[in-house]
Amino acid sequence: MTEPRVLLVAGGSGSIGSAIARLALSQGWQVALHGRDPEKLQGRLVALAPLGTIDGFAVDLGDDDAAEVLVCEVAEQFGRIDAVIDCTASGPAGITGPFPETSPEAYGEFLRVSVGWVQRLAHASYDLLAQQGGTLIAFVSDAGIYAAPRQALIGAARAGTIGFIRNFAMEAARDGIRAHVISPSFVEDSDSARRMRSERMAKAARRAGLGLPTAEDIAPLALFLCSDGARRMTGQVISVNGGLNA
Ligand SMILES: NC(=O)c1ccc[n+]([C@@H]2O[C@H](COP(=O)([O-])OP(=O)(O)OC[C@H]3O[C@@H](n4cnc5c(N)ncnc54)[C@H](OP(=O)(O)O)[C@@H]3O)[C@@H](O)[C@H]2O)c1
Known part of the structure; x- marks a missing residue:
């Protein structure tokens, strides 16, 4: 019998991460769910545990060795890692808005979380992913692909x-x-x-011809990319935006 695959969802206690975890459990993955706030993480675990094998890992990514600590704990618990999906999000004040009102300090902080954290996760999980022919997925936002007013700093970090x-x-x-x-x-x-x-969301919803996605609309794509069906694909940047940007 083949061993169940193990998925680490970093930022998994959030909206998109927990939808991915739910679908992954229904597909037979074992899930390592990461978050910062232990109470919130515990709440997600209680809701998801009836669906399959899942454990929680509360690690604040503020520490330089956070990615190594997280990956080591998951590997120790599950013995393997087949996929890492990073859904961590941080939105310091001053990362979006009219450019004169944005903050160089917020940019530094955001860059450290987005690019810095993802590359540390990649380092920490590289050997484990190589053992399984595994997959790394990073979530960004459309600001990294499509230009728009008020998005210069977040767009630069996401492009990174x-x-x-x-x-x-x-x-x-x-x-x-x-x-x-x-x-x-x-x-x-x-x-x-x-x-x-709410008016920003309403405006976006009016422009999205297909309707804005929910987290449940995004989860199947993430798991497809980690599946054998996508074994000849790599390096792709896929936007799920309901027709807002193309
Ligand atoms: N939702 C959207 O509308 C949207 C739009 C565009 C792009 N995205 C991107 O999609 C991804 C997932 O978004 P989401 O909506 O699921 O985000 P979310 O609900 O805000 O979840 C964020 C996750 O990151 C964790 N996190 C934040 N700061 C952390 C820290 N310092 N240490 C450890 N964990 C930390 C949170 O844990 P705690 O809750 O415990 O802090 C949570 O698990 C992100 O990259 C986001 O930028 C989302």
């Missing part, structure tokens, strides 16, 4: 993540590792949508 993953993918393919980027724009019913002004 995309540049990292595409270059990483070209090299890591030699070791059997695949890597992709998934890019939402506005996600209905997500925590970040709830934090956003």
